[in-house]
Amino acid sequence: MNKQELKTILRELKKWSAPATVLLSLYIPPGRPVADVANMLRQEASISQNIKLKRTRDAVESAISSAIDRLMSFNKVPDNGLAIFCGENFDTEEFKCYVFSPPEKITIYFYRTDKYFHTEFLEDMVEESEIYGLIIVERDQATIGILRGSKIEVLEEAEGFVPGKHMMGGQSQRRIDRIIEEMYDNFLKETGEKVNHYLLPYLEEGKLKGILLGGPGYAKKDFYDGEYIDYRLKKLIMEPLVDIGDQGEAGLREMVMKSRELLKSQKYVEVQDLMEELKFHLAKDDGLIIYGLEEIRKAIELGAVDSLIVYDEDNPELQKITQEAEKYGTKVYVVGDELPEAEWVKKTFGGAVGKLRYRIS
Known part of the structure; x- marks a missing residue:
């Protein structure tokens, strides 16, 4: 099994x-x-x-x-x-x-x-056994998530209150600057505690393979340089740190795709790259896209299917296609609704779409 x-x-x-x-x-x-x-x-x-x-x-x-x-x-x-x-x-x-x-x-x-x-x-x-931690840090915002297989999961979005510029001068300016820096430091500490809470269990289970850290400004570097997270997690932070503008799930997706060189063999990146290839070949109409269950089945038997994306649902025909493809050495990605394009695969192509090694008549 x-x-x-x-x-x-x-x-x-x-x-x-x-x-x-x-x-x-x-x-x-x-x-x-x-x-x-x-x-x-x-x-x-x-x-x-x-x-x-x-x-x-x-x-x-x-x-x-x-x-x-x-x-x-x-x-x-x-x-x-x-x-x-x-x-x-x-x-x-x-x-x-x-x-x-x-x-x-x-x-x-x-x-x-x-x-x-x-x-x-x-x-x-x-479940996919390999997990990557995802952290986005700004001056007063943070997103913590994980990347597991083809799924990005937001674990928590946090907000603090750290004032920006102020109009005070003299001793008041220095006092308020110290208060603001203390508030900023406290927010980074709170974020670090949350990162430890979410990611240490994966580390102790041996599943955490690396951590991506990003953000729009200097906060990510301050977070990396400071002693805000467990030293074992800090060792897993992958460099370079990632410059990104968004928080939330959109920010996590952007960070993962900007780190594709660090995550070459990771399923999410491979699926996204394959999706882009499929769209490219579809636009060119060059005959290197295959869809339709019967057409895919024939192409698999010819050994012509290089890679295949299959929507994950209770469909015996799709499950049979998946098993046949793996027998013939086709790289198969089974994706669910956690992937934005999964609905496209389901509705446009009937649940399966693949890239051919060569054109077939």
Whole structure:
């Protein structure tokens, strides 16, 4: 199972809910004896006999029984462990039982019946593992965000109050200048504390690969030179610092694209560059753009598709195209609504558009 297949299953599991605790979630790490887990489930089945409501009792017993049946088809737990989700959708009376070994190792032994499936232990497996911190600092404004895969996420936008020029003279001028500088320093300190709060957890998880720092004026240099953030984060700030004019998400996007040389292999930059290439070839009408699911499928089989952008949605045809393209060595980018042009891919091209290595008839 690859990450995209897991993402599809998780999306389906999240749709399920129940008015009672009847949806079974079971995580089994590698090395755990199958017989031990089966015995635990049998004990839970025995306990479920005490449930008073017949509909709920029957649903729990069905989920546990199905989990045992699926589990006993394994001689041992696979190297990456097993995830089992069984239960009934009360609204449709549909019953499903998902059993699979995920793309990364399960490290937790967990069992629960609940009103929803517990997918949280698999969420990190479909997230991009590399994260870049993004910081924009002005004299009295700051934006903190992250770049993960093809997604830029704003974590916080902060505003302070630091006065500009004033008309005082003499001793009053020096006193007010000191007060203003203290207010400026305090704002940078507060910003640094927020950066530590948001980015240190990613650093400690080993996911934070670098930090971009930018802004319109001298504040970014003051922030970089001062002792405002944890020294471990400071080591990850990538140079040169970035001159940008905007705050918020627009500013973060501008900073990332101005740092494309520092982020050459990062997914967001690669997707944006590919988007620009596609628009260029589209404008030239040079035959190097491919769209339409059947046309893409044929081009993939010819080995003619260099790269492909696919909209991330519950569409079996798009998912099949993605799997076929990867088999033939095509570079595939699956993008969601976090990317501004994703809607363009979905509405204009039916969910997939690619660049050809050469023109085909």
